[in-house]
Amino acid sequence: MNSSPRFLHMPSRGGPNTPRPITRPTLRYRPGMTLKLFIALLAMSVLVAAAMGAAARLSFTRGFLGYLNEVGVQRMQRLAPRLADEYREYGGWNHLRHSRRDWFRLMRPSSDDSGPPDTADLLPELTGANFRLGLLDADGQSVAGFPELTADALRQPVVMDGETVGWLALMPFQSLTEAADLRFLRQQRLASWFVGGAIVLLAAILAVLITQGLMRPVRGIAASTRRLADGDYSSRVDVATRDEIGRLGEDFNRLALTLERNEQLRRAFIADVSHELRTPLSLLRAELEAIEDGVRPLTQSSVKSLQGEVATLSKLVMDLYDLSLADVGALAYRMVSVDLVDVLDVTAAACRGRLLSRGIALDGPAAETPIVVSADESRLRQLFANLLENCQRYVDENGRVSISVSVEGLFATVDIDDSGPGVPQDSRQQLFDRFFRVEGSRNRASGGAGLGLAICRNIAEAHQGSIEALASPIGGLRIRVALPLAVPA
Structure with missing residues (x-):
């Protein structure tokens, strides 16, 4: 074995591995x-x-x-x-x-x-x-x-x-x-x-x-x-003329304003989602650590508590998934002729028990004849179930919820009234924004994540209808949903 020292052999000058000199690009005026x-x-x-x-x-x-x-x-x-x-x-x-x-x-x-x-x-x-x-x-x-x-x-x-x-x-x-x-x-x-x-x-x-x-x-x-x-979304241009360049400046300012608003909504959305996910995850982690350390025994009650937090997480994730599909227009709808009165009866029957558990009476819907609309029946049930779930969470105990349906022109109108508390007029239009709640707190005991009404608006608009918040004649909030009637064959 050759014991001579080894040298690092460099490639010969001009060889294939010789690094080529860096050529600077010629700047052309x-x-x-x-x-x-x-x-x-x-x-x-x-x-x-x-x-x-x-x-x-x-x-x-x-x-x-x-x-x-x-x-x-x-x-x-x-x-x-x-x-x-x-x-x-x-x-x-x-x-x-x-x-x-x-x-x-x-x-x-x-x-x-x-x-x-x-x-x-x-x-x-x-x-x-x-x-x-x-x-x-x-x-x-x-x-x-x-x-x-x-x-x-x-x-x-x-x-x-x-x-x-x-x-x-x-x-x-x-x-x-x-x-x-x-x-x-x-x-x-x-x-x-x-x-x-x-x-x-x-x-x-x-x-x-x-x-x-x-x-x-x-x-x-x-x-x-x-x-x-x-990334400077506050950038604006001064518009001094009314010609094509002036209109271009106005369009740029509108674009910058929209991007700035979207950036604010994006940051708020990420903060809200992280908060809504962090709360049940923190509770799950605390429960599991308590069971692992032997502080809390693994009983039916503890398992039920864990399942409740998992269900909250699952609902939040599903709501976010539905909103993301609605944003890209990928939420599936199968439009058929549906009896709106029947859908309201079925949904009210499913929610009546949870409302009565808080002492809230549910009246209606009161309609003598069928009202046929062109809609996806499962999405309509999701829409009205979300509205009644909001009533369960926010209406005072021993309160009242009333459902009424009528026909106005080419639209069927559904009014869901509650007895309170009411919502200030300047906050009613924001009720359908994501993560918005009137009280402004993030206390989960007072309600959900603030996505239910945003999903309701997407469903109503996908049916070529509308949804709005008004003052209720019985003291609280009225949610009015208008859906187009089915065209007779």
Whole structure:
């Protein structure tokens, strides 16, 4: 056997068991809703401004060229009579073919002794329309003026004594070539760029303001949601508007309120259940320890006491089980046509003995004809048995309980009245809450666990009926149960 010391062999560098270096995930920047909304609003504003600028530029360019051409047409219309007079005076166009001076004489703005030249004649000279005018004879041959006339030239007939003796032709403006025109166009473009830049800047400012205004309540709701997820059920958001975001804030507040109430009920429910289970378990443990230590002999009386505590535990567990099934809608119901009067008779007969043991008289139900409802007979017996058991526990000794049944419209109504003590009006609606008892104590001698009426409400609602607590005319409490009548086949 080798006695050499043993060494811990580490895996070789780069081997399959070599731990890999920890790689940190690459953080990618993801733009938030604020930036996305800002970019969307700004991009939309820029596109609108660019479209409006392009449309304005195109419209202005075309309109300006159209204006120049219109000035030329008006110049031809005013010049045609002068040319007709010129033709009559010289008997033709030969003098214009060889004399540019006579042509420019005709092109000069007309004037008289009464004032300056006519503005309508000055505009063509200022806009350069005169230099694009040409004179054609009756056969369409060039006489004077602009020599490069094409087929698309605008024409105005020169008429003398009803006969066309020539044509005035204007070469239309296709683009701006004059320095003044180009300078004017550049000024308009610069003005358009300035206005467009101002619009974009204003749009950016408005986008920031709108984004901040819209996202501020959303960020508040998001922060409150995180607090709510961390267990702070008192988290609320301030609702300052009546729009969709405001309604979202109101819905969040209702959700938070519901969760807070449910959390309070859950804690109260756990505390009540633990208390109700602890009491009989403590008594059982004390009884068993006393029997084990020989302090109390194992007699029929002690066994009966133990059975009573076990029965209390069993009933509490069964009540909790029924409530849990009712909460998830899994409590089974087999709806058939049932005689409500018969169910009340059977249930009253079963409970009458326990009531009489405390000196409580039970009257009713008083009904001469059957009253048929659509119900689960076993669940109805459970409902009315729980109500009569409450009477046994809470009605004063030597008291009275009365059962009456009637038909009101499409419902059968059962009233169970007792002689007292009564229940304050502000506590009657809470009677059907789990573990609620009017006296507020947890003394088991005064009653059960406070689950009976909660089960009764679930059974009544499962039958499409209702249950409510009212003041009794005989001094105590009235429990009214309304059940829908069975529909005749």
